[in-house]
Amino acid sequence: xxxxxxxxxxxxxxxxxxxxxxxxxxxxxxxxxxxxxxxxxxxxxxxxxxxxxxxxxxxxxxxxxxxxxxxxxxxxxxxxxxxxxxxxxxxxxxxxxxxxxxxxxxxxxxxxxxxxxxxxxxxxxxxxxxxxxxxxxxxxxxxxxxxxxxxxxxxxxxxxxxxxxxxxxxxxxxxxxxxxxxxxxxxxxxxxxxxxxxxxxxxxxxxxxxxxxxxxxxxxxxxxxxxxxxxxxxxxxxxxxxxxxxxxx
Amino acid sequence: xxxxxxxxxxxxxxxxxxxxxxxxxxxxxxxxxxxxxxxxxxxxxxxxxxxxxxxxxxxxxxxxxxxxxxxxxxxxxxxxxxxxxxxxxxxxxxxxxxxxxxxxxxxxxxxxxxxxxxxxxxxxxxxxxxxxxxxxxxxxxxxxxxxxxxxxxxxxxxxxxxxxxxxxxxxxxxxxxxxxxxxxxxxxxxxxxxxxxxxxxxxxxxxxxxxxxxxxxxxxxxxxxxxxxxxxxxxxxxxxxxxxxxxxx
DNA sequence: AAATCACATTTATCTGATTTAAACGGCTTG
DNA sequence: CAAGCCGTTTAAATCAGATAAATGTGATTT
Numbered sequence: 001x002x003x004x005x006x007x008x009x010x011x012x013x014x015x016x017x018x019x020x021x022x023x024x025x026x027x028x029x030x031x032x033x034x035x036x037x038x039x040x041x042x043x044x045x046x047x048x049x050x051x052x053x054x055x056x057x058x059x060x061x062x063x064x065x066x067x068x069x070x071x072x073x074x075x076x077x078x079x080x081x082x083x084x085x086x087x088x089x090x091x092x093x094x095x096x097x098x099x100x101x102x103x104x105x106x107x108x109x110x111x112x113x114x115x116x117x118x119x120x121x122x123x124x125x126x127x128x129x130x131x132x133x134x135x136x137x138x139x140x141x142x143x144x145x146x147x148x149x150x151x152x153x154x155x156x157x158x159x160x161x162x163x164x165x166x167x168x169x170x171x172x173x174x175x176x177x178x179x180x181x182x183x184x185x186x187x188x189x190x191x192x193x194x195x196x197x198x199x200x201x202x203x204x205x206x207x208x209x210x211x212x213x214x215x216x217x218x219x220x221x222x223x224x225x226x227x228x229x230x231x232x233x234x235x236x237x238x239x240x241x242x243x244x245x246x247x248x249x
Numbered sequence: 250x251x252x253x254x255x256x257x258x259x260x261x262x263x264x265x266x267x268x269x270x271x272x273x274x275x276x277x278x279x280x281x282x283x284x285x286x287x288x289x290x291x292x293x294x295x296x297x298x299x300x301x302x303x304x305x306x307x308x309x310x311x312x313x314x315x316x317x318x319x320x321x322x323x324x325x326x327x328x329x330x331x332x333x334x335x336x337x338x339x340x341x342x343x344x345x346x347x348x349x350x351x352x353x354x355x356x357x358x359x360x361x362x363x364x365x366x367x368x369x370x371x372x373x374x375x376x377x378x379x380x381x382x383x384x385x386x387x388x389x390x391x392x393x394x395x396x397x398x399x400x401x402x403x404x405x406x407x408x409x410x411x412x413x414x415x416x417x418x419x420x421x422x423x424x425x426x427x428x429x430x431x432x433x434x435x436x437x438x439x440x441x442x443x444x445x446x447x448x449x450x451x452x453x454x455x456x457x458x459x460x461x462x463x464x465x466x467x468x469x470x471x472x473x474x475x476x477x478x479x480x481x482x483x484x485x486x487x488x489x490x491x492x493x494x495x496x497x498x
Numbered sequence: 499a500a501a502t503c504a505c506a507t508t509t510a511t512c513t514g515a516t517t518t519a520a521a522c523g524g525c526t527t528g
Numbered sequence: 529c530a531a532g533c534c535g536t537t538t539a540a541a542t543c544a545g546a547t548a549a550a551t552g553t554g555a556t557t558t
Contacts, residue, residue, distance in 0.1 A: 019518090019541065021313070044508065055543045057306065060509090061313045064270070068317035068341075076509040077551040090427050091340045092317075115424045118371035126363060175364045175431075178339050182424075268510065268549090293539060304512045309540090325519040325540040502557070511548065518541070526533075 020054050024062040032071050033098035042080050093181050110237045112186035117230045124222035127170035128214045135170035136215050142166045143211050146204050269303050273311040281320050282347035291329050342430050359486045361435035366479045373471035376419035377463045384419035385464050391415045392460050395453050410436050
């Protein structure tokens with residue numbers, strides 16, 4: 001990692017920085033999440049600016065954004081410090097991305113899906129009660145895309161995501177809708193994994209059961225159908241790594 | 250509200266602004282969430298600075314933080330614009346606070362608890378599988394505080410929060426732990442509401458059932474016990490306002 | 499030993515200038 | 529008339545340098 005510091009070229013990322021501030025946000029954010037500052041003391045504002053070759057205003061704005069996302073905290077005289085991971089805002093799109101970029105981790109994948117197994121079945125149940133015709137139409141559209149994908153006429157992953165996001169939205173609860181990033185991220189990662197382990201794609205029929213339950217206004221059925229979908233992935237993960245962290249009982 | 254504008258005293262808030270930037274963050278954030286800029290065009294950087302009597306750097310840093318939280322978006326020539334609520338980061342502590350400060354809304358309270366009913370039972374189930382002895386001890390400590398509170402020797406609300414947060418933490422999944430703010434916020438709001446509707450406090454025995462299931466390593470029981478706890482609140486809310494938004498079916 | 503004071507360090511704030519991005523309108527051209 | 533080109537203009541983005549405020553640290557005083 002240090003051996004390429006003299007190149008003046010970042011291996012990834014510059015395309016994401018629409019401007020200097022966002023570029024710096026991305027660089028520092030990633031560095032923090034990866035753990036580059038773990039033992040070390042975080043540089044001062046002036047040092048950061050010099051290291052990245054930008055002005056102090058750009059630096060301050062990037063640091064302020066990272067503060068807003070819970071990664072940093074700044075105080076006069078004490079300096080800027082990296083916050084413990086417990087205060088990071090894990091539902092922030094950027095934080096999520098940095099988290100995934102650091103490495104593939106079955107642990108993280110499991111945690112993602114442990115969250116999904118709580119959220120999505122309940123979202124489906126809610127949707128079965130309160131979804132509007134438009135909501136249902138969007139869910140249906142996602143399902144149709146999955147069918148097309150099965151015939152090779154659409155992208156399997158993207159249509160899968162479209163379906164799950166549509167269900168979240170159909171719950172008509174903004175907090176559920178908020179999970180679209182987590183779910184799509186989890187799916188993007190899961191699918192590669194499940195394809196690697198087993199040679200199967202997402203089951204369209206199982207997804208149709210969810211759609212039917214929602215359209216039919218049957219919360220219990222919707223919850224169970226969705227839960228089955230995700231439990232399936234979770235079992236796969238637990239098979240690969242039987243015991244996550246059952247410490248000290 | 251306008252009749253006290255000449256006093257030079259804010260009814261709430263100045264203590265939250267450790268400095269000018271955070272004060273401005275709070276002021277603008279609240280204004281956005283309350284809806285002050287709904288029809289109107291958002292002021293330019295220079296205008297904002299003048300209106301709040303601070304320099305442009307402070308303004309820019311506050312705006313950048315709000316951008317990081319998903320409330321704003323800025324582009325040259327177009328200016329800074331308020332983002333649709335769908336892109337707000339609802340799990341951010343500040344956003345959550347602003348959301349509640351705007352008014353008491355049964356809708357919001359229901360949405361909170363619809364989320365809780367998904368998260369907390371599953372967290373309890375997870376906890377029953379993977380919690381460490383320390384985790385269980387924390388859950389137990391919360392319960393004991395609730396018992397003391399019943400005798401008037403502790404704060405009922407705070408001990409209730411301590412219990413629920415301990416369970417989230419015991420799930421050993423950082424995503425679940427992240428909900429501590431939502432849950433404590435929801436509880437703070439719920440309790441006032443449930444006390445107003447029914448004259449009862451949180452049931453210690455019902456909470457003990459959750460603790461027992463977690464300590465006993467029984468996921469199914471833990472899930473059900475926790476679910477019962479929250480369903481109770483949800484029913485209360487739905488009684489007060491039978492049909493939230495079952496539009497166009 | 500405790501309280502106080504001077505100092506050093508780092509973020510916080512202000513000011514004003516310069517640069518860059520992108521929407522707008524008018525113009526030219528096919 | 530439609531499509532593409534080009535200055536104009538506006539607002540954010542960036543830079544530079546100075547000053548203020550907060551807060552540990554250590555010396556000094558009582």
